[in-house]
Amino acid sequence: MSRKEAHLQDSDRRRQDWELARKGIQLILNNKYEDALKIFENREDSIPLSAGYLFTIFMNAAMSFDDAVLTLSLNTLKDLETRCSQNLGWLRTFKNKVFGNYNDVSPYELLEQQITLADTQVCHAVLYMMTEDSTAGLVKGAWALRKAWGLYHSAYKELATQYKKIYGFSANLPETPSMWRLSESANNTPNSTPATTPVSPGEPPHLQFAEPSNSGIRKRLYQFFSPVSTPQICPEEVKRLMCAVSFGYGLFHLCVSLLPTSALRFVHILGFASDRKVGIEALMFSRSGPDMRAPLASLALLWYHTVVNPSFIHFNSDDLSTSVEEAEAIINESNHEFSESSIFLFFKARLYRLKKKIDEAVSTYTKAVKYSGIRELAVLCLHEVGWCYLMQLEFQKALKSFNQLKKNESIKHLYSYLAALCHGCMDDMNMVAVMSQNIKLIEMEKQCELDPKISRRSGLLMPPKSPFYYRLLTYEMLYLWDSLPSQEDIIIIVQDCEDQGDPLKHSKNVDPIVGLRPLILGVCLGCLGRREEAINLLSSIRGQREKLVVDKGTRRGYRHIAAFAMYETAMLLMKEGNSREAKELLDTILHQYSSYDFENRLNFKIHSALKEIAAAS
Incomplete structure (x- = not known):
C-alpha cells in the first residue's frame, strides 16, 4: 500500500470514528442510552469514541452527584488522560526526534489527542468545583484549568491560523483575548494564502502549521520539540477541529469567569485570565459545527x-x-x-x-x-417538579414529589427535611414529629452523605410550632435556592409575613431563626418595587443578629441571615444608583463574614456584582 493510500485510509477511518461519536452523542441526548453504549463499547483504539463515552459519563455525573457515577467519571477521565498524554509532551517529542516516530501518529491525531486532553482537564475542574464545597476544591479546579489553558492555547492558535488560511482572514471566528492574539508574523509566512483569496473547501491544499518567525535558537528549539510537524490537513478536518477546540475553549472561559474573587487571584498568579463573552461566542461557534461536541x-x-x-x-x-x-x-x-x-x-x-x-x-x-432513559435525569426532573409546586405554595403536591425523592438513599436527608416542612405548613404536627425522628435516625446511622446545613435546620423542627413557623423555613429554602415564586405568590408571602409577624395578632408566633422573617419580607418587598421599605427592613437585620446572646456554634451557623440581608440591601442600592455604598456592603461581607451557610453561593453572586460595579464605574 502506498503512503497516499494509507493516508486516505486513515482519513476515512478518522471520519468514521468522529461521525460515529457524533451519532452516539445524538443517541444519548435522544434518550437511547443503550444504543449509544453499543457504539462506544469498541472505543479502545479510537480517541473520538473514547471522548464521546467520557462526555456521556461526565454528563451523568454532573446531573446526579451520585458517588458511584462520580467515581466512574473520574476513572474514565484518568484513563483517557493517560492515553492522550502518551504522544504529547517534550520527552515523547525528544524520543521521536532522536529515535524516530515508531507510532506513526498523524498530526491530525495529535491535535485530536491534545484537544481531548484539554477537555479532560476542564471536566476535572468542573467535578472538583461541584463536589468540593471549599477553597481546596476551587484551587484544584483552578490548577486543572491551568493545565487545560496551555493545551487549548496551542491547539486554538494553530487551528485558527489554518482556518483563516482556508476560509479567509475575515472568517467568523470567536474573538481572541489579547493575551491569546495570533501573531501577525504567523499570518504572513511566505507560503500563506492571501486573505482576499480563500481556498475553496472542496480543494484541500497541503498545509503546514505556522511556526514562530523568530530566527536563531528559539526557532530551532520550536521546530525540534513541536509535537506537530508539517501536517497535511484538509479543510473539512480543520473546520471540525476548530469547532472541537472552540467547545473546550469556550467552556474554559465560562468556568473561569464564574470563579469567586479569591480563586481568581490564584488564577491570575498562574498566568491566565478569562472572558465570559469570548466563552459564549466560542460555544456558539462550536454548536454550528459537525463535531460531536456541537x-x-x-x-x-x-x-x-x-x-x-x-x-x-x-x-x-x-x-x-x-x-x-x-x-x-x-x-x-x-x-x-x-x-x-x-x-x-x-x-x-x-x-x-x-x-x-x-x-x-x-x-x-x-x-x-x-x-x-437516565435515572439521574428523571430524579432531577422530579426534584424540579417538587420545587415548582413549592413555588406555587402547593404544599400537598410538593409533598408527593419529595416523598418519592426521599426513597433515594443518597439524597433522602434533604428531601426528608423538605417533606417535614410541607407537613408543618399543612398543620400536620404528628407527621412533623415522625419525619423529625426519621431524620435523626438518618443522621445517627449516616445512611447517606449528610448536609450540615440540613442537619442544623432539622433541629428546628421540634417541638411542634405554628404552621407559619414552618412556612418561614420553607420560604427560606425557596429564597436560598433562587426559587422565589411569581409576583402573585410573592404578594401572598408578603401578606403572610406582615400578618403573622404582627405581635398584637399572633403573640405566640416565634421566628425559627432571628432575622429570618424580615429577610424574607424585605426580599419580597424589593421584588414588588417597594425598595425604601425593603432597604429599611433589611438594614435592621444586622443589628438584630449582633445583639444575640447565644452559643458561638449556633450564631456561626445562622450568620448567613445577616450576610444575605446585606447582599440584598446592596442589590437594592445598586438599583437606586448608589453603587459606592453597595460596594462597601459587599466588601464587608467578603472580609467580615465567613463559615456560614451557602457562603460559596453568595460569594459567587458578590463577585459578579462587584464586576458589574467595576464595569459601570
Whole structure:
C-alpha cells in the first residue's frame, strides 16, 4: 500500500470514528442510552469514541452527584488522560526526534489527542468545583484549568491560523483575548494564502502549521520539540477541529469567569485570565459545527442561560431577559433534532420556570421524566417538579414529589427535611414529629452523605410550632435556592409575613431563626418595587443578629441571615444608583463574614456584582 493510500485510509477511518461519536452523542441526548453504549463499547483504539463515552459519563455525573457515577467519571477521565498524554509532551517529542516516530501518529491525531486532553482537564475542574464545597476544591479546579489553558492555547492558535488560511482572514471566528492574539508574523509566512483569496473547501491544499518567525535558537528549539510537524490537513478536518477546540475553549472561559474573587487571584498568579463573552461566542461557534461536541456546546449554553446566569443577575432584569431570549433561540433551533430529548426538555422547562410559567414547567418536566432513559435525569426532573409546586405554595403536591425523592438513599436527608416542612405548613404536627425522628435516625446511622446545613435546620423542627413557623423555613429554602415564586405568590408571602409577624395578632408566633422573617419580607418587598421599605427592613437585620446572646456554634451557623440581608440591601442600592455604598456592603461581607451557610453561593453572586460595579464605574 502506498503512503497516499494509507493516508486516505486513515482519513476515512478518522471520519468514521468522529461521525460515529457524533451519532452516539445524538443517541444519548435522544434518550437511547443503550444504543449509544453499543457504539462506544469498541472505543479502545479510537480517541473520538473514547471522548464521546467520557462526555456521556461526565454528563451523568454532573446531573446526579451520585458517588458511584462520580467515581466512574473520574476513572474514565484518568484513563483517557493517560492515553492522550502518551504522544504529547517534550520527552515523547525528544524520543521521536532522536529515535524516530515508531507510532506513526498523524498530526491530525495529535491535535485530536491534545484537544481531548484539554477537555479532560476542564471536566476535572468542573467535578472538583461541584463536589468540593471549599477553597481546596476551587484551587484544584483552578490548577486543572491551568493545565487545560496551555493545551487549548496551542491547539486554538494553530487551528485558527489554518482556518483563516482556508476560509479567509475575515472568517467568523470567536474573538481572541489579547493575551491569546495570533501573531501577525504567523499570518504572513511566505507560503500563506492571501486573505482576499480563500481556498475553496472542496480543494484541500497541503498545509503546514505556522511556526514562530523568530530566527536563531528559539526557532530551532520550536521546530525540534513541536509535537506537530508539517501536517497535511484538509479543510473539512480543520473546520471540525476548530469547532472541537472552540467547545473546550469556550467552556474554559465560562468556568473561569464564574470563579469567586479569591480563586481568581490564584488564577491570575498562574498566568491566565478569562472572558465570559469570548466563552459564549466560542460555544456558539462550536454548536454550528459537525463535531460531536456541537450539541454539547448547545447544552453548555442552555446550562449557563437557564441555571447559572439567573443566579448572578439578580440586580439586572434586562440581563435576565437576554438570557431567556438566548435560551429560547437555542431550544427552537435544536427542536428538529432533539424535540423529545429529555435533557433538552429539562432546559425547556427551566426556561418556563424563569418566565414564571410554572404550570408549563411542570408539564414539560413530567414529559422529560416520561422520555428519560437516565435515572439521574428523571430524579432531577422530579426534584424540579417538587420545587415548582413549592413555588406555587402547593404544599400537598410538593409533598408527593419529595416523598418519592426521599426513597433515594443518597439524597433522602434533604428531601426528608423538605417533606417535614410541607407537613408543618399543612398543620400536620404528628407527621412533623415522625419525619423529625426519621431524620435523626438518618443522621445517627449516616445512611447517606449528610448536609450540615440540613442537619442544623432539622433541629428546628421540634417541638411542634405554628404552621407559619414552618412556612418561614420553607420560604427560606425557596429564597436560598433562587426559587422565589411569581409576583402573585410573592404578594401572598408578603401578606403572610406582615400578618403573622404582627405581635398584637399572633403573640405566640416565634421566628425559627432571628432575622429570618424580615429577610424574607424585605426580599419580597424589593421584588414588588417597594425598595425604601425593603432597604429599611433589611438594614435592621444586622443589628438584630449582633445583639444575640447565644452559643458561638449556633450564631456561626445562622450568620448567613445577616450576610444575605446585606447582599440584598446592596442589590437594592445598586438599583437606586448608589453603587459606592453597595460596594462597601459587599466588601464587608467578603472580609467580615465567613463559615456560614451557602457562603460559596453568595460569594459567587458578590463577585459578579462587584464586576458589574467595576464595569459601570
